Amino acid sequence: MIHSLFLINSAGDIFLEKHWKSVVSRSVCDYFFEAQEKAVDVENVPPVIPTPHHYLISIYQDKVFFVAVIQTEVPPLFVIEFLHRVVAMFRDYFGECSEAAIKENVVTVYELLEEMLDNGFPLATESNILKELIRPPTILRSVVNSITGSSNVGETLPTGQLSIVPWRRAEVKYTNNEAYFDVVEEIDAIVDKSGSTVFAEIQGVIDASIKLSGMPDLTLSFMNPRLLDDVSFHPCVRFKRWESERVLSFIPPDGNFRLMDYHVGSQNLVAIPVYVNHNINFKESGSSGRFDVTVGLKQTMGKSVEGVIMTVHMPKVVLNMNLTPTQGTYTYDPVTKILTWDIGKINPQKIPNLKGVICLQSGAPKPEENPNLNIQFRIQQLAISGIKVNRLDMFGEKYKPFKGVKYVTKAGKFQVRT
Missing domain, CATH: 2.60.40.1170 (Mu homology domain, subdomain B)
Known part of the structure; x- marks a missing residue:
């Protein structure tokens, strides 16, 4: 099913590759790089890319592209689900799935990929089974392995593979259940x-x-x-x-x-938990505009809203912004044209507001449309x-x-x- 797997970072470098059936040349990733260049952002790269002799199926996690190479027609969701299993396993073993974590544990990564696929077909994708086969890396184990030349791979077959409940180890014991x-x-x-x-x-x-x-x-x-x-x-x-x-x-x-x-x-x-009142306008003539945004609580069932961050991609003609927040702090990057307002926790008695002057490029035409506001927030103890x-x-x-x-x-x- 899966012939090869390439891991590509956000800079476009292939930093890890694994082949199961036959070695596929790295040049196959050129089709992926072409699609990446055409995409507006990383999330818009097509998950399935046909090439003359292969299909490239990819996911994007933790600033890493996982690109699987397929030579025959396979249900794409089957491959995507497997790639998500690989990501979940890396997070389970290393705590994260970043490029640094993968490079740091490259031996364990290859051991996991070898066990998860057998001749290109999924074999062991459950954490219980894999942890009996390949022990998670620790500092002590890494030191012992480097001295003795041994590996993390266990010598016995996992008990889960012999039972009618393959996702659970046999004879599990805990003092606190x-x-x-x-x-x-x-x-x-x-x-x-x-x-x-x-x-x-x-x-x-x-x-x-x-x-x-x-x-x-x-x-x-x-x-x-x-x-x-x-x-x-x-x-x-x-x-x-x-x-x-x-x-x-x-x-x-x-x-x-x-x-x-x-x-x-x-x-x-x-239910929409927050509301936003906004007044953003640019003057027809002149080099300035007004920015006035308020964020408040709407339907939160009495729970507090915290970790509120607003990001705005301002038009290219905006040189700078001189704003005053009633709560939190704001930053404006004149290079990327991104305004970030870190509000924190919303106090229902004193609603956060950010207002001030927008400095525009002189002589440039007025922006055709107003920017969109992107809001992040978190509400504890509420579904x-x-x-x-x-x-x-x-x-x-x-x-x-x-x-x-x-x-x-x-x-x-x-x-x-x-």
């Missing part, structure tokens, strides 16, 4: 000049951290599962039970894993979709575990048009 779930939602929205919502949807995930002894069988139920339009699950979830009862029933992997992804569409009337975990039950084991659920809402691509 804990099960924690993080419900993380990202809201993508476009708000027009008048404050009306043009588009809004929510991408949500439930990440689990399970440290339970034995072979527990869990059921997780929701207060309002009908809110979830479009769901995808970890292989451990029994799909028929979800279809009939809207309950998640599963034997969990050991450790950290993503239990499910879900999507809430705009037909469910997604903006209204989804709520009802209860978690455990069967098959006799002890009582510690249980906890945390909710976080973040801004994804949240844009206000002016």
Whole structure:
């Protein structure tokens, strides 16, 4: 299926390559570089690029492009899902998936890629199995390996590969039995000049951290599962039970894993947690303009909004900006023309405001359109979709575990048009 994998940094350098079936020349990446040059930004590079003899399928994570080379027709989502598994595994092993982390652990990277694909086909993609095969790197282990010349690869076959539950190790034991779930939602929205919502949807995930002894069988139920339009699950979830009862029933992997992804569409009337009042205008004649923006709370169910940052790509004719914030700090880069206002936590009694004068290039024509405002924020202990975990039950084991659920809402691509 996958012949080769190339890792390319943001500067366009191929810093790592791995071949499974046959060595594919680096020159195949020239087609990728051409598509990259045509794209407006990195997120607009086509994920599937046909070439005369190959297909290039890529994802972009942590400023690194993962480009898989395919010679026969394969469902693209199959390859994309595998690449995301590779990224998740690197993060699990090294804490991050950056170029520096990959270069620092290059031996472990090659060992992982060798086990994850067998002759180009996915083999072991579960963290439990891989950690029994290849021990995660530590400073002590790295020193011992360099002295003795040994590797991190284990000598015995993982117990998960011999059981009917391949994602879970056998005979897991913990002194403290804990099960924690993080419900993380990202809201993508476009708000027009008048404050009306043009588009809004929510991408949500439930990440689990399970440290339970034995072979527990869990059921997780929701207060309002009908809110979830479009769901995808970890292989451990029994799909028929979800279809009939809207309950998640599963034997969990050991450790950290993503239990499910879900999507809430705009037909469910997604709540917009913040509002933006804006007045940005440029004078017809002269070399100045006015900038006046206020950010306030809208629908937050009584929760505080923190980590608020507004970024604005100003028109090319803007030389400088002389602004006064009532809260937070602002910076304007005259080279990139990006205004960044770091607001922090919004105080509902004193709404943050940023206003002042825009200095324009003299003699240049007035900008044809006003810039868009991009907002970032974070709301703790709130799932903006209204989804709520009802209860978690455990069967098959006799002890009582510690249980906890945390909710976080973040801004994804949240844009206000002016």
